[in-house]
Amino acid sequence: MQNTLDGSVGQSALPLVDATTGNVVSGEVTTRGILLFVHGFMDAPESIAAVSQALDLSDWTMLAVDLRALQQKAPGAGTALQGFADATVAALQSCGLTDGHDFVVIGHSMGGQVAELVAARLGDALKGLVLICPAPLQGYPLTAEQQDMFRQRAMTRDPEAIKAGRGRLAPNASGDSMQTLVKTAMETEVDTALFQLDAWTTGDPAGREPSQVNLPVRLVCSDDIFFTPDFLSEHVTPRFSNIQTTHIAEAGHWPHVERPAQVANVVKTFTKRLT
Template identity: 25%
Template sequence: MPTSSSVTFVGLHYWAGSGREFHALAHLLAPAYSLLAPNLAGFGDAPPPEVISYTVDAYANQVAQFIEDNQLTQYVLVGHSMGGKIALALAARQPAGLLGVALLSPSPPTPEPMTDEDRMSSLKAYGKPTEAEKTLRTITVRPLSAADQQQIVQDNLQSSRLAYDAWLLHGSREDISARMCTVEVPCTILAGDQDAVMSPSVHGLETLPLLPEGTPLEIISGAGHLLPYEAPEEVAHLLRDFARKIRPE
């Protein structure tokens, strides 16, 4: 359990992933900082929600409950891809204890740029190991260990059908941009310059203008979409710097 005076990072994972993607980051940030990463409903080993809802707000509710259950009083949301939009939805509520938001290749507050062809292709890929492996090759650039590759594929295949489809058909299309004027905590965006899913230009056009003035967009060279796997050292360094700026020791 984090101490009342420490800053805790709360990692929110990408679509068809799980909280396990943050294991390397948690190790690199310790012991100075704790990083907790829940499995969002329908992914990893998370139980299905009592009321079947996979909206962005439903996920924000889950994260708010997780924060309350863990008695976090000073925390930074670290939202990756899908988790980025969820982090922003929660930040817009101005919850107690929130110090900042770090976005890793985030899904924008506006509808995610995805062609109908790509959306249909992803829907058809559900539950197919060969397709999960193909997705892995598409969304990553840097070499990964065999264990990490296996974990990424396993998380993809473990996703529930309802959660998997709900994000493609609804969550990714939600527009929460009108709420961003109430996000008042410091924010930062990290992106890989070789991201085939969400290019840095998307963040610059769709997300950055809606965040507090002065929010930086940091680019990680030679990285794809899965930054916690591909560039854990660089991400950990940027998170430590971000934490020190918003809460100097």
């Protein structure tokens, strides 16, 4: 692994935001460590805000990349997931964050695929990787029925339909947590949602090989009925040489939204053990 981030392939930088405040980051981060969060399909940086607010890590700052700004691959970027990774690298470089910081990269669902690709480029700066209910990097081919269902979800902006669809995957979400899930979906443009859908279902060829991330990995699973613990154990865990699993009970596909305090504790404990 290299000592610094690989350069992006003709890809513009994505926005980086402070995960606690939501403010756009454009320059220096004063803490030694950066927790970099990558959100999932039809989500947004604000989905990790409650976790960031619950963390008590004085020498770490949680940033989040906004994947919604990318609606197509740059020429030469490879797969769509590689395009997201390229643009995330470009975001870090544009803010001058590629040197002098330790990184723990955190990814949820589709963001877990992107997080692994970014983490593999961080070289000596990488300290660990956290995957929350991740989609397998090799992709997740959908049946015709599933494809139709997800395309409908990507295209609808009816808040009640979104609430019903996300509620099936997050039965314990209510109040503010469900509002966050509905809001982030509604604010994702249709073309962006369809691009993301193709990205995480198609996957990346790197997912068919052992992961390049050999440092500690924490897999966070839940009572998710889509990416179940057994599914993740079969399709994600075997690719990593140094991985441990934590189960968050009474949470569905978005444990960081549904049970932020528990996820914050997992991230805090994991990070402290690395440094």
